Amino acid sequence: MDKFRIAILGCGTVGGGVAKIILEQAQSLAIKSGKQIEIAKILDLFPTKSSVRHGIPLELFCGNGKDPAKEDMPKYTQEILDDKSIDLVIETIGGSSESLLNTVTGVLNSGKHLVTANKALLAKYNKTIIDTAFKNNKAVGFEAAVCGAIPIIKGINECFTGDEITCVQGIMNGTSNYILSKMANEGKSFADALKSAQEKGYAEADPTLDINGHDAGHKLIILLKLIYGLDVSVDELPIFGIDTITAEDTAFAKEIGAVIKLICFAKKENDGVYATVRPMMVRDENFLSEIDNATNAVKVTGKYSYENIMVGQGAGSTETGSAIVSDVVFIARYGTESLRNYPSQDLKFLSFDEMKIAYNITFEAEDMPGITGIITTAIGSENINIETVSHNVRTSGETAIFSIATMPCTFVQIQRAIEKIRQQNAKILRVDPKIIPILG
Amino acid sequence: MDKFRIAILGCGTVGGGVAKIILEQAQSLAIKSGKQIEIAKILDLFPTKSSVRHGIPLELFCGNGKDPAKEDMPKYTQEILDDKSIDLVIETIGGSSESLLNTVTGVLNSGKHLVTANKALLAKYNKTIIDTAFKNNKAVGFEAAVCGAIPIIKGINECFTGDEITCVQGIMNGTSNYILSKMANEGKSFADALKSAQEKGYAEADPTLDINGHDAGHKLIILLKLIYGLDVSVDELPIFGIDTITAEDTAFAKEIGAVIKLICFAKKENDGVYATVRPMMVRDENFLSEIDNATNAVKVTGKYSYENIMVGQGAGSTETGSAIVSDVVFIARYGTESLRNYPSQDLKFLSFDEMKIAYNITFEAEDMPGITGIITTAIGSENINIETVSHNVRTSGETAIFSIATMPCTFVQIQRAIEKIRQQNAKILRVDPKIIPILG
Numbered sequence: 096m097d098k099f100r101i102a103i104l105g106c107g108t109v110g111g112g113v114a115k116i117i118l119e120q121a122q123s124l125a126i127k128s129g130k131q132i133e134i135a136k137i138l139d140l141f142p143t144k145s146s147v148r149h150g151i152p153l154e155l156f157c158g159n160g161k162d163p164a165k166e167d168m169p170k171y172t173q174e175i176l177d178d179k180s181i182d183l184v185i186e187t188i189g190g191s192s193e194s195l196l197n198t199v200t201g202v203l204n205s206g207k208h209l210v211t212a213n214k215a216l217l218a219k220y221n222k223t224i225i226d227t228a229f230k231n232n233k234a235v236g237f238e239a240a241v242c243g244a245i246p247i248i249k250g251i252n253e254c255f256t257g258d259e260i261t262c263v264q265g266i267m268n269g270t271s272n273y274i275l276s277k278m279a280n281e282g283k284s285f286a287d288a289l290k291s292a293q294e295k296g297y298a299e300a301d302p303t304l305d306i307n308g309h310d311a312g313h314k315l316i317i318l319l320k321l322i323y324g325l326d327v328s329v330d331e332l333p334i335f336g337i338d339t340i341t342a343e344d345t346a347f348a349k350e351i352g353a354v355i356k357l358i359c360f361a362k363k364e365n366d367g368v369y370a371t372v373r374p375m376m377v378r379d380e381n382f383l384s385e386i387d388n389a390t391n392a393v394k395v396t397g398k399y400s401y402e403n404i405m406v407g408q409g410a411g412s413t414e415t416g417s418a419i420v421s422d423v424v425f426i427a428r429y430g431t432e433s434l435r436n437y438p439s440q441d442l443k444f445l446s447f448d449e450m451k452i453a454y455n456i457t458f459e460a461e462d463m464p465g466i467t468g469i470i471t472t473a474i475g476s477e478n479i480n481i482e483t484v485s486h487n488v489r490t491s492g493e494t495a496i497f498s499i500a501t502m503p504c505t506f507v508q509i510q511r512a513i514e515k516i517r518q519q520n521a522k523i524l525r526v527d528p529k530i531i532p533i534l535g
Numbered sequence: 536m537d538k539f540r541i542a543i544l545g546c547g548t549v550g551g552g553v554a555k556i557i558l559e560q561a562q563s564l565a566i567k568s569g570k571q572i573e574i575a576k577i578l579d580l581f582p583t584k585s586s587v588r589h590g591i592p593l594e595l596f597c598g599n600g601k602d603p604a605k606e607d608m609p610k611y612t613q614e615i616l617d618d619k620s621i622d623l624v625i626e627t628i629g630g631s632s633e634s635l636l637n638t639v640t641g642v643l644n645s646g647k648h649l650v651t652a653n654k655a656l657l658a659k660y661n662k663t664i665i666d667t668a669f670k671n672n673k674a675v676g677f678e679a680a681v682c683g684a685i686p687i688i689k690g691i692n693e694c695f696t697g698d699e700i701t702c703v704q705g706i707m708n709g710t711s712n713y714i715l716s717k718m719a720n721e722g723k724s725f726a727d728a729l730k731s732a733q734e735k736g737y738a739e740a741d742p743t744l745d746i747n748g749h750d751a752g753h754k755l756i757i758l759l760k761l762i763y764g765l766d767v768s769v770d771e772l773p774i775f776g777i778d779t780i781t782a783e784d785t786a787f788a789k790e791i792g793a794v795i796k797l798i799c800f801a802k803k804e805n806d807g808v809y810a811t812v813r814p815m816m817v818r819d820e821n822f823l824s825e826i827d828n829a830t831n832a833v834k835v836t837g838k839y840s841y842e843n844i845m846v847g848q849g850a851g852s853t854e855t856g857s858a859i860v861s862d863v864v865f866i867a868r869y870g871t872e873s874l875r876n877y878p879s880q881d882l883k884f885l886s887f888d889e890m891k892i893a894y895n896i897t898f899e900a901e902d903m904p905g906i907t908g909i910i911t912t913a914i915g916s917e918n919i920n921i922e923t924v925s926h927n928v929r930t931s932g933e934t935a936i937f938s939i940a941t942m943p944c945t946f947v948q949i950q951r952a953i954e955k956i957r958q959q960n961a962k963i964l965r966v967d968p969k970i971i972p973i974l975g
Contacts, residue, residue, distance in 0.1 A: 116698075123699065123878070126878055127696045128696075244698075244840035244841070244843060246690060249689070250686065253689055254678075254689045254693075254861055255686070255857075255861065256567045256568075256860070257858060257859065257861035257862075257864065258556075258684075258861075397857065398853075399552070399684075399853035399857040400684035400854045400857040400858070401847075401851075402846075402848070403686075404844075404846040405843070406843070407842065407843040408841050408842070414839065414841060417698040419697065420696070421693075421694055421695065421696045421697035428872060432869060432872075436566060
C-alpha cells in the first residue's frame with residue numbers, strides 16, 4: 096500500500112486532536128483512504144507539553160526532543176516544505192497574518208496538498224489560496240473551518256450536488272449560542288451568561304470575535320464563495336453581534352414563540368443573494384430554535400430536496416480534529432480531483448435591508464394614551480402588516496416598552512415608519528427601536 | 536468538456552425526478568462534475584404519461600414516441616447495455632427479483648457505472664452487486680436507497696471518515712413516523728393514523744413493508760455493511776413494526792417524557808455490534824424525539840466527534856431524485872475511485888436481547904392489593920433497577936395497567952423477572968407484558 100505522509104503545523108487543541116486520531120486509527124484510515132497515512136513531522140513551539148497532553152511520541156516533533164526556539168520556526172517550516180516525501184501539510188496555527196498566508200501558499204507551491212481549519216485566513220485570502228492551489232494542481236481541504244465536525248463543506252461540494260441551494264441558515268458559533276441559551280433558558284443577563292461561558296471554557300479570555308459575530312461571519316463568507324461564487328469581505332457583510340441582546344429581548348422573543356439565536360443567513364432570489372450575520376428571533380417550528388448550548392447546526396434548503404439539517408459539534412480537540420482527518424482521507428483518496436472550481440453564477444450581493452422578512456420591533460416610548468395607535472398607524476401607512484403586538488412592559492419613569500411583530504417587510508420600510516413616528520412627535524420614542532428579524 | 540451519458544431504467548416518481556433535475560440543472564451539474572451530463576435514454580412502460588408528468592421530452596424515451604410493449608422491455612434494456620456511449624445506468628424500477636438483479640449486474644458487466652435507489656435489492660444482494668462492481672472496475676452509487684435526500688451514505692463514506700462510528704440511531708421510514716406522530720400529537724389510534732397517512736399519500740395502498748419495519752430494516756442492513764462490514768439478512772436482524780403500538784403505549788411514553796418512534800439502531804461494543812429495528816420510547820432530550828411527520832433523521836455517534844445528526848426528506852420525487860443526481864455527479868467526477876472496499880473488522884453480530892438499555896414494561900395485571908409489590912420485587916430480584924413506576928390505568932374487569940421504566944438492563948433479565956412473577960401466581964398477568972426499549 097502506498098504511503099501518504101503528512102506534516103502538522105501547530106499542535107495545540109486542534110492539531111493535537113488530529114495527531115491523536117491519525118495515530119489511533121491508522122488501520123481504519125488505510126482502509127478508507129487506500130493509503131497508509133503517516134505523520135512525518137509535527138511543528139510546535141512546545142512539543143514536550145503537547146506530547147504529554149495529546150499522547151504523541153516526542154520524536155515526531157521538530158526539535159529533537161526539545162522545545163524549539165521561536166526564531167528556529169521558519170527553518171523547521173522550510174525543512175517540511177523541502178521534504179519531498181511529505182504529501183500534505185495541515186495548518187492548525189491560526190491567525191490571518193500575511194506571514195501565515197505565505198506559509199500556506201508555500202505549502203502549495205512546494206507541491207503539497209493543504210488542509211486548514213483557519214476560517215479567518217480563508218475568509219480574508221480565499222482567492223489567493225485557491226488560485227495558488229490550481230496553479231500547483233494541489234488540493235485544499237477546509238472542512239474544519241466551518242462548524243467543526245459538521246460536514247457542511249463536503250455536504251455542499253459532494254452531497255447536495257444534485258440540488259440547487261436556495262437558502263442557508265446556520266448557528267455557526269458555539270460560544271454565542273451557549274450565551275444565548277443561558278439567557279433564554281435560565282434568564283441570565285448577557286454579562287452573567289458570558290461569564291458562565293468563560294468559566295466552562297466555551298469562551299476565550301478575549302471573546303470579541305465570538306460576541307461581535309465576526310467568527311460566524313468568516314464562516315458565512317466561506318460558504319457564500321462555495322455555494323454562490325460570491326467574493327464578500329468582512330466589511331461588506333452586514334454583521335451584528337449578540338452583545339446588544341438583553342433579557343428583555345429574550346422575553347419578547349418568548350412571547351411570540353421564538354428564541355434568539357445568532358444566525359448566519361444567505362438566501363438566493365432571482366439573480367442575487369441576500370446575506371447577513373445577526374441575532375434573529377427563531378420561531379419554535381424552525382429546528383434551529385432547538386439547538387442549545389455550544390452545538391452548531393446548519394439548515395440547507397434546496398429547490399429539490401427541501402430542508403436538510405445538519406447538527407454537530409462546532410469546536411473541540413478531536414471534534415474539529417476528526418473533520419481535518421476526513422479531509423486528509425478524502426485528499427489521499429481522490430487527490431487534486433477534489434479541488435473544485437468555485438461556481439461563477441454572476442450573482443449580485445444584495446442588501447439585506449431590502450429583503451422581505453418578518454421583524455420584531457421593540458419600542459421604548461412615552462407611556463401615554465394613544466401611543467400604540469400612533470405607532471401602529473405609522474407602521475400601517477408604510478404597508479407593513481402587523482402580526483402581533485406584545486404586552487407592555489411598564490418601567491418606572493413613564494416609559495412603555497412593547498414589541499410589534501410584523502409580517503414580511505423590508506428593514507427600509509420599517510425605518511421609514513419610525514421616521515414618520517418621529518416626525519409626528521420627536522419625543523415619543525425614548526431610544527432607537529430595536530429591530531430584530533424573525534425566522535419562521 | 537467531456538460528455539457523461541446516462542440512461543434511466545424506470546421513470547416513475549423517482550426516475551422522473553432524476554430526469555427533471557438533470558434537464559433543469561445541466562449547466563450547474565457540468566461545473567460540479569467537470570463533465571457534460573446528458574440523458575441518453577429513458578426506459579419506461581408509459582413514456583407518454585411520464586413525459587407529461589415530469590416534463591421530459593418524449594424523444595428521450597425508448598419506443599419512438601409510443602408506449603413500448605411489455606415484452607419489448609428486455610430488448611430495450613439490452614440496447615442500453617450495448618450502447619458504448621453510455622457511461623452510467625440509473626435503476627429506479629424497484630423490487631428485488633432475480634431478474635432485476637440480473638439487470639443491474641448486467642449494467643456493471645457491460646462496463647457501465649450503476650446508481651440505484653433500491654434498498655430491497657441491496658439488502659438482499661449487496662455482496663453480489665459489489666463483487667460484480669469490483670470485477671468490472673465500475674462504481675455503484677446508492678445514496679438514495681437510505682433516507683432519500685439525507686446524505687447518510689456519503690456521510691459515512693466521505694465525511695465521517697476521520698471518526699470511528701460507535702452508534703447509529705435513525706428514523707428511516709417516513710410512513711411509520713407519520714403514523715406515530717399522528718398518534719402522539721393528535722391522540723389518534725393506529726388504524727386512524729394509518730388511514731390519514733394513506734389519504735395524504737404518505738402510505739401505499741399496501742403499507743406492509745413500512746408498518747412491519749422491513750423497509751427500515753433494509754436500510755439498516757445497508758448501513759451495517761457500510762459501517763461495520765457486517766452481512767446481516769432480513770431474517771437475522773430483529774425487526775419489529777409499529778402495528779402493535781396502541782394509544783396507551785403512547786400515553787405511557789408521554790408519562791416518562793418520551794415519544795414512540797420506529798428506530799433503526801446499531802451500537803458497536805468491543806468486538807461486536809448490536810442492531811435492531813423496533814419501536815422505542817425516545818426521551819425528549821434526544822433530538823430524534825423532535826422529528827415529526829414523514830421527515831427522516833439519522834444520529835451518528837463517533838468516538839471523536841460526539842453526535843452528528845442529519846435531518847431531511849426520506850422520500851419524494853425530486854427529494855430522492857436529488858440524491859441520485861448527487862451520485863451521478865460524484866461518479867462522473869471521481870469514477871471508480873468512489874467504489875470502496877467494505878470494512879472487514881471481524882465484528883460479531885450480537886443479540887440485542889443481551890444489550891443493556893433502559894426498558895419500559897407495561898403490565899396488564901390483576902387489580903389487587905400488593906400487585907405492585909409482587910412485580911417490583913421480582914424485577915429487583917433480577918438486579919434490575921427501577922427508574923419510575925407509572926400511574927395505574929384502571930380498566931373495567933379488575934385489570935390494572937401500569938408501566939415500569941427500568942434503568943439499563945437486558946431483555947433477557949426482564950424475561951426472567953416476568954417468569955418469576957408467573958411462577959408466583961400464574962394468573963396475575965392477564966397478557967404478556969409489552970417491553971419497549973427507552974432511548975435516552
